[in-house]
Amino acid sequence: MTGMNNPAKSGLQLAIGHASLTGPRERNEDFCGVATPEGQELENKGVIAAVADGIGGHLGGREASEYTVRGLLSDYFATPDTWGVPRAIETVTTALNRWVIAEGSRNAELSGMATTLSVLVLRGRRFYTAHIGDSRIYRQQEGRLQQMTVDHTWEHPELNNVLSRAIGLDPRVLLDFADGELAVNDRFLLVSDGVWGILPDALMAEVLLDHPDPQAAAAALTSLALAQGGHDNATAVVVDVLGLPPASLRDSLESAASLPLPHRLKVGHELDGLIVEEVLHDSRETLLYRVRNPRNSQQLVLKTLQPAMEGDQGAIAALLMEEWRAKRVVSPFFPSTT
Template sequence: MAIVTASAAVSHVGKVRSNNQDSGFAGETLFAVADGMGGHAGGDVASALALKRLAEIDGPYGSAVDAEFALQEAIVAANAVLTEAVYEHPELTGMGTTLSALVRVGHSVALAHIGDSRVYRLRDDVLTQITVDHTFVQRLVDSGRITAEEAKTHPRRSVLMRVLGDVDAAPEVDLQVMDTRPGDRWMLCSDGLSGVVEHDDIAAILRNTITPKDAANALVRASLDHGAPDNVTVVVVDVHQSFETPEVEPVTVGSAARPIAFEQPAGRRSSRIPGLRLHPRNPTSEPSHFEPESDDYLDELIEEDRRRSRRRKVTWLVGTLVVLALIAGGLYAGYRWTQTRFYVGESQGTVAIFQGVQQGVGPLQLSHVYQLTDIAVDDLPAYTRRQVENTISTDSAAAAQQVVERLSTSAGSGAGDSGGSTATPTPTPTGTPAPSPEPTP
């Protein structure tokens, strides 16, 4: 039985961008994703030119090493095409593209990678990221300056350290050969997917969808469900065994599927390479990736990141202190208000005037005895005694004093209201002596 592949490629402009700068390719043995940078100035042109040049090497190879060499040569050639395009069309200055590609040869795959597009492998239901992003924040993660979670929201997460384009005549490309086997599912994507959808969610979709086409569509839908702030391109490749080798019709998606937006004038082709420099993003273009010029620029970014981290810590500290001050001020104002209130209640068996309110905050009591009286609670009538036990609220100390005065006048009438009965002697007839009491033994 032969080792064959089934594949699918899907690309979507997303919900924010106005044009698609991604390109994807699924062929006989070659599978690739490119993510252009440069906005309307040429991001779509860059990814399309690079992928069209790379697609020329799609076909059978004698070994994975041969395929790896072909990938390297094709990527160098693609970079030269981009450099020449910028030279002949200065309006494209600053354009570039990421590129992630694999070529399957029997039980092996040759991989090539530059930028922040990614290659994943699902094997035995475990999804593994094969490539490493060539980004500024990935360097910070690798050096231990920030965590992987912090990298997701870092303001420099779109800074690319390596791309194809007119910034480097000899870009450094990651190349490797890996094994593959029936049952493996490979997935290539732009950061419009990996930067939006969580790793576990990607794994669940790849595990639970049967065909590559369904998987690719489901992954794009997941990005759209999360807002899809960037173009999203996905290529899914299944490796399996078959008695027949099916004919494969190459599929190109994204900007590479459309005609290139410019035509190179005849007679102006040149091998001249412009001086390397940092190309800032066109302020009128859409937000996009950009790449640094040299290690000095990286050091500058790292120092800027440190300054930003210090500012963030100071801002957080000041904000915390302000919030604590506001909370403390609110609590103090609330406590001061409670001390303008008074109520009459019981303290150690006597009537007392309390300053504050009856409620407390946890173990903290918001009232204290303001004035003790000599009125015993037990001397009060039953109804009045219950009022005192339940407390009588007033608006001021003077009002509380008036309540005490009223209680004082009723204090002597409480003895006969204890709930018992008092016997009344029976009158005897006139002239009849009352019987003498019997002596007590």
């Protein structure tokens, strides 16, 4: 088990386990890895975990999966800190994809090699996933196991095990991205199809609940998949969230940037339980309303962007920055921000 128990209780605290078994196959073409930086790099980049399942060629499957995971875990940390997680991962995987295709064309023993790739990044109080192929990422909360990725396989019954997307299949990499807020006691599971293809989701959830230690959970899942008759390599990475840092400006920006803007409000309209009583200001970019909380009759001022600013990341960031700064001003001469 890899532990990340930051002595400063305010830091991101994780416990990580991983296991990868060859099974009856001649070689293990799966590969998994986790990078757990410290200090400023942890704050800027977060922790990254990945599972890949290689295919093709005499030695190509393992070459593709290992090179892709190792390359991603290394090069991700070399991208600019100003880049968002999706941009960083997409840029790195695009370069890795070119290498896999080029090597497969150049070396006959690696011909046709490709690999799935499922990636989890935990940074601050948020998670990010990137995915291509048919390995999977799950999230377990309060005992419920939720699949977070979609398998990229052909829908035809005779081709349902054939990948429609993977690293090395096409010059253009088309990754699925998702993100969301973390919670303490979240458990994430990254698995190859050698595990989920044998163990139903309900059984995987049961195994995770029966093994609180992430290393024991990863080992149990892979061993059980083979014991249940699995003929493929079996790989699992389990990541437990033990503690979270305080909310940062970046977390606030990223979590709020995807929220929809309200339509233009009129007197009497209600938004989040607040009643609009007057339009105080109507500019090109922003709207200012006087609102009332009907539960306690408290008078408040509500500021939002014009509906036409939907998708304008600069305007959204500026408004959120304004809120972030206002919440940090403590003065009897300055209005409080809720």
